[in-house]
Amino acid sequence: MIKAKNINKSFGELEVLRDVSFDVQQGEVISIIGPSGSGKSTLLRSLIGLEEINSGKLFIEGISVKKSGKKAYEKMGMVFQGFNLFPHKTVMGNLIEAPIVVKGETKGEAKKRAEELLNKVGLTDKKDSYPAQLSGGQKQRVAIARALAMEPDIMLFDEPTSSLDPELVGEVLTVIRGLADENITMMIVTHEMGFAKDVSDRVFFMDHGKIISDTVPEKIFVNPESERIQNFLTKILSQN
Amino acid sequence: MFDYILNVSGYVLEGSLVTFQLYLVTAIFSVILGVLGALGKISKIPLLESILSFYTWVFRGTPLLLQLFFAYYGLPVLGITLEPFPAAALTFIVNYGAYFTEIFRGGIESIGDGQYEAAKVLGMNYRQTMSRIIIPQTVKRVLPATSNEAINLVKDSALVAVIGLGDLLRAAKVAVTRDFSIIPFIIAAVFYLIISSVIVTVFRKLEEKYSVYE
Numbered sequence: 427m428i429k430a431k432n433i434n435k436s437f438g439e440l441e442v443l444r445d446v447s448f449d450v451q452q453g454e455v456i457s458i459i460g461p462s463g464s465g466k467s468t469l470l471r472s473l474i475g476l477e478e479i480n481s482g483k484l485f486i487e488g489i490s491v492k493k494s495g496k497k498a499y500e501k502m503g504m505v506f507q508g509f510n511l512f513p514h515k516t517v518m519g520n521l522i523e524a525p526i527v528v529k530g531e532t533k534g535e536a537k538k539r540a541e542e543l544l545n546k547v548g549l550t551d552k553k554d555s556y557p558a559q560l561s562g563g564q565k566q567r568v569a570i571a572r573a574l575a576m577e578p579d580i581m582l583f584d585e586p587t588s589s590l591d592p593e594l595v596g597e598v599l600t601v602i603r604g605l606a607d608e609n610i611t612m613m614i615v616t617h618e619m620g621f622a623k624d625v626s627d628r629v630f631f632m633d634h635g636k637i638i639s640d641t642v643p644e645k646i647f648v649n650p651e652s653e654r655i656q657n658f659l660t661k662i663l664s665q666n
Numbered sequence: 667m668f669d670y671i672l673n674v675s676g677y678v679l680e681g682s683l684v685t686f687q688l689y690l691v692t693a694i695f696s697v698i699l700g701v702l703g704a705l706g707k708i709s710k711i712p713l714l715e716s717i718l719s720f721y722t723w724v725f726r727g728t729p730l731l732l733q734l735f736f737a738y739y740g741l742p743v744l745g746i747t748l749e750p751f752p753a754a755a756l757t758f759i760v761n762y763g764a765y766f767t768e769i770f771r772g773g774i775e776s777i778g779d780g781q782y783e784a785a786k787v788l789g790m791n792y793r794q795t796m797s798r799i800i801i802p803q804t805v806k807r808v809l810p811a812t813s814n815e816a817i818n819l820v821k822d823s824a825l826v827a828v829i830g831l832g833d834l835l836r837a838a839k840v841a842v843t844r845d846f847s848i849i850p851f852i853i854a855a856v857f858y859l860i861i862s863s864v865i866v867t868v869f870r871k872l873e874e875k876y877s878v879y880e
């Protein structure tokens with residue numbers, strides 16, 4: 427599904443991704459954890475073409491990102507920490523924009539699927555609201571529905587609950603959990619360790635631009651292999 | 667007395683026809699020029715950016731009256747002779763286009779990267795992103811500044827009287843000289859106030875319309 431081989435990414439002198447390699451299979455849910463600045467966002471952003479990698483190979487569903495450019499990204503959706511909803515469009519407008527403009531769907535088709543998705547994220551009654559009228563949790567659920575409206579095979583989440591008030595985190599995690607049960611391939615950067623433990627098939631631990639651990643959640647949370655990871659987990663867990 | 671006011675009003679109204687035409691032509695084309703200029707300025711094409719910076723520097727940094735004289739009295743020296751109306755329209759379009767270029771550029775640049783990124787990951791290309799996501803949001807943000815320019819334009823349009831264009835102000839002045847009465851000027855002032863008020867109202871309605879979000 428996703429295959430990364432020795433990818434490197436620098437911002438000027440700063441090496442942010444260093445020889446990162448991994449494979450993700452169809453339907454797998456991967457959580458990416460690690461300290462701030464370790465390159466988690468940059469990794470996701472490189473996968474979907476928001477950042478250009480400096481070297482290495484990246485294949486999405488067997489298509490080389492370098493060779494095909496945009497085509498490789500078509501099957502991916504992304505959800506940002508800051509939602510990035512279109513403020514001038516209603517919830518419905520946010521959901522149908524890309525299916526109509528990019529995929530050339532009719533308004534009717536796009537609306538029909540949008541209704542289903544809003545039902546799925548529990549926001550049917552908000553379809554005519556503007557983003558400014560929603561809570562953070564509702565915004566993020568709209569953002570998830572908007573990404574799903576393009577029918578991606580792979581969903582990337584970059585700290586989807588980090589800018590939410592604690593009481594709103596649960597509703598967003600519930601929606602993501604629902605997707606995990608639907609066999610969508612997902613990569614989720616998160617600081618919600620309990621969630622990561624439940625939902626993931628594998629957990630990547632990133633530090634200084636490298637994936638220093640790629641293992642099943644039981645292993646990393648119950649019996650972390652390095653002191654670095656142990657310290658990180660202790661720190662995170664004491665914050666929550 | 668009443669008859670006189672009515673009579674002069676009719677005369678001034680005729681003059682204001684020219685003012686309206688100039689206003690309309692300038693409003694339409696300077697806004698188009700401003701959008702194109704703003705897109706050019708953010709294009710990251712160095713040559714285009716330099717040319718546009720030079721353009722806005724010159725036209726915002728010199729008096730509109732000088733530009734008007736240049737178009738009407740100056741260009742003939744170079745062998746280009748324009749009638750008063752085309753000379754005035756050209757000057758106003760290019761001058762206001764420079765202001766709108768800067769206003770719209772500022773508006774576009776005030777939209778965060780997140781909007782571009784969201785559009786990109788949804789598969790939208792540059793043209794779709796600009797026309798459907800960025801520019802509509804920019805419209806709301808530039809409305810107040812645009813409204814100011816729209817009112818300035820009403821007042822600036824009176825400058826064309828100096829190149830002999832028979833606009834609202836010139837009509838009033840002719841009547842003042844002819845009748846040795848101050849009333850035509852007062853009527854002209856009332857006309858300008860009415861036009862400005864209509865424009866202010868239109869923009870207020872637009873701002874209300876756009877205030878449904880945010």
Ligand SMILES: Nc1ncnc2c1ncn2[C@@H]1O[C@H](COP(=O)(O)OP(=O)(O)O)[C@@H](O)[C@H]1O
Nearest residue numbers: 437440442460461462463464465466467468469
């Ligand atoms: N556009 C950028 N320009 C320069 N430096 C950047 C940019 N984006 C990220 N960085 C730097 O790259 C490093 C990794 O960032 P990031 O991938 O956001 O880490 P994480 O998501 O794990 O916190 C940080 O040091 C950050 O400051």
Ligand SMILES: [Mg+2]
Nearest residue numbers: 466467468585
């Ligand atoms: Mg990050």
